[in-house]
Amino acid sequence: MERSRRRFFRDAGAAALGLGYGLPVLGTGCSFSEEGTHTEGDPTNQWAMVVDIEKCKRDEVRAACVEACNRAHNIPDIPDPDEEIEWIWTEKYEHVFEDQVHDHTPHAVLEAPVLVLCNHCDKPPCVRVCPTQATWKRESDGVVMMDMHRCIGCRYCMAACPYGSRSFNWRNPQEFIAKDVNGEYPSDYPTRSRGVVEKCNFCVERIREGLPPACVEAANGVSGGEGALTFGDLADPDSEVNRILHDTHTITRRHSLGTGPNVYYII
């Protein structure tokens, strides 16, 4: 077959164009199909919490929540604020919702105490960065889990979390857990060791037994604190959480980041 120089150049050009446009399109197609099998961020069930800021303004309510959590999970009481371990704690409104305040927000609002904890995000950035998969989003109920056996203490997750929900064990926490008269820890929950990161686990050990999280139970036990915290399944249309979200104006922390927090606040 006779092939002219002109025809050769034309075909070569067409082939180069085809490769240049075709491969990226093919690649995108492949990555789409990969993402399709990924169920992260779309679990069947999703536990969620609603925090009523007004009901949580009373110190006794917040103190009861924090105390119950600390006892349920053997959380150490480390005096140095740089090294303290917190699963649920109080922050000022202006720090929790820094994108909701402005120059003319009343002082009382800026200073209002707000309970904060892990948001158990739909798309948790901490999970994306963990090099050992020590933290992952549980598909069955959306809880962002921690496996202390696997954590190597690199603290990438702490850098990634936009809510500061995670604490690092700079020292052996066991020395800072108050034991009772029999020399026993407040609960059977395993303590952590030096060099691991920890955070709120939505009380997986309690919800497994059909109990509400310790903080929710504690808030309901304080007079005036009933309903300060509500816990439920977003996938269940009849859950109390869904009822509140449907009827009431609620906000989440730093919604614009797209992490999809599952702790909602009634302001």
Added chain:
Amino acid sequence: MVPGMIPVKGKGVRTMSDRKFIYIGIAVLLIVVLYPFLHGMVASGDTTQPELYLPSDASECIEETEYMTANHMVLLNEWRDTAVREGIREYTSQSGEIIKISLTGTCISCHGRKDEFCARCHDYSNVTLSCWNCHVTPEGN
């Protein structure tokens, strides 16, 4: 002088008169290399198998004793992964019994004395175990 031999300045010619030092060197080397074996031969007989505190109300663990002695660490690692990562909290033993996967709930309910059970063997074989760094330590009552 032997033809072809190069004289070394100040030392004369090397001969086999160094034989004495060579034999001493070999003897020292042999002693150093064989010391651990000799020591073991002399000191053997001192070691006794550790005595374990065993629960009186059960004749066998969740699997056969031989299997547990050899493979408890494998089983515990499996339990750890299935319970923590997959949320599976039931284990079916070879005999078909369904057992709750729980270090504190199942293992320690029988083996409740760390110092007289876990530690005896682990000290003997010089294997560090890290379970009790975090999990509730069975001190026994």
